[in-house]
Amino acid sequence: MAVSELWAVGMLLAAFAGGAFGASVGALPSFSLAGLLVVVGELYRLVGKTLGAETLPVDITGSVAFGVVLGPHVAFGGGAAALAYATKRGYLDTDFDYHQAKEVTRGLGSEPDVLAVGGLFGVVGYWIATLSASLAIPVDPVALGVVGSAFAHRLAFGYSLVGARPSQWFDMGPFERRTTGGEEPVADGGRRVEPWLPYQYRWGNVLTLGVVVGVLGAYVAWLTASPFLAFGISVVALVFVNAGVAEIPVTHHISLPASTAVLALVDAPVGALTPTLVAGTVPLSVALLVGAGFGVLGALFGEVSQRVLYAHAETHLDPPAASIVVTSLCLGLLAIAGVLPSAVWVPLP
Known part of the structure; x- marks a missing residue:
């Protein structure tokens, strides 16, 4: 534009x-x-x-x-x-x-x-x-x-822009004490501590979800040559979050970098990517490993974002969007440095 x-x-x-x-x-x-x-x-x-x-x-x-x-x-x-x-x-x-x-x-x-x-x-x-x-x-x-x-x-x-001092950004203790002992999730100074998704904030859970969704995002991209189809599927699943279905994970910040990273291994502009070209350039095993790696990055950056920008604050600053900013920057910088043949849809100077 x-x-x-x-x-x-x-x-x-x-x-x-x-x-x-x-x-x-x-x-x-x-x-x-x-x-x-x-x-x-x-x-x-x-x-x-x-x-x-x-x-x-x-x-x-x-x-x-x-x-x-x-x-x-x-x-x-x-x-x-x-x-x-x-x-x-x-x-x-x-x-x-x-x-x-x-x-x-x-x-x-x-x-x-x-x-x-x-x-x-x-x-x-x-x-x-x-x-x-x-x-x-x-x-x-x-x-x-x-x-x-x-x-x-x-x-x-x-x-408040963030809601807490840097030393308290990663402290989920007040929320955890509420879930185990019935206390109000209030930290020092009277701030409520509200994890973005109470069922998706523990580091081990986040890591596991990153691997699983990263592999699936990579496979969809490898199969279709689309950097956005797996992302779209992840977002459509949010219909169930809106409907109040319990413990539906939010995963679009995982599937998007995983899909993009796989296609970034192909030296071709995004408009020229085809399933045949992708499959002929990137072995499936490599695609899945790369997808798992970038899926983990997306998941971890999402959790960092929710702890720093959401949990201690009063309004919704979207952790997946913040994660995508970071992972897309990683992909762009890797392409600029020549480590990746392209950045697919990420703008490059």
Whole structure:
């Protein structure tokens, strides 16, 4: 994208509407819809390539799922910001266990001021992602937009940026004592300690999930030559989180770097990747090992992010998005250094 698109009226209006829509239906529901469109878009692309199409009429994945309609930097970021605003205004009264500005599974309806906040932060996320891509910063522009937007809404509405001193970032003790002894999960100074996913924060569990999902993400990428299909499947699974099904893991920050790392072993632009080319270049055993390694990185960075940026704070700053910023940067730097033949979809200077 060109920097001029930062001020294109049509795109700004669309980004505003996308952020307002994310606020209306809820941050996480909008992201689940994005995952569905990623799966549809990647299958559409795969079928088109199979049929010999040189180009496809619409890039569903890039233009819709990652664009201003459902892109997480727009819709999810707008929804999270609107939730923080509605909480600050006292609009919400629920039995949610955590700070209410973290209840990203809920929609916010049609209050004009709430939707306006969602729209404004949809524009903020759009600006961050567009500028990042225009400057060829070697990170995922969409994930950077999600994280930057979250920091912006914390600043705008008077929330703490992190919530704890560095010496306390990794302390989950207050929460663990509550689960074993019935105490309130409050640390020194009266801060609540709220792990992002109570069933997915222990280091051994995180490591195991990283290996399993990393292998599966690598296999899907090796089989289809798609860097995003496994990611889309992981995101669609969040429908069950929205539905309240117990202990559904969140894994898109694991499947995405695993899939991308496998395809980065092929010296070809992402548009030229085919299943035959990938399978002929990368042995399956190598692909699965690389996927497991990057899956572990994604999982571990996600856990670090939740402890530093989420657990001690009052609003939702998305740990998977923060993890993807780091893992995409790793892939970009490895490509710049010549260790990997390409960075696939990660922008390079």
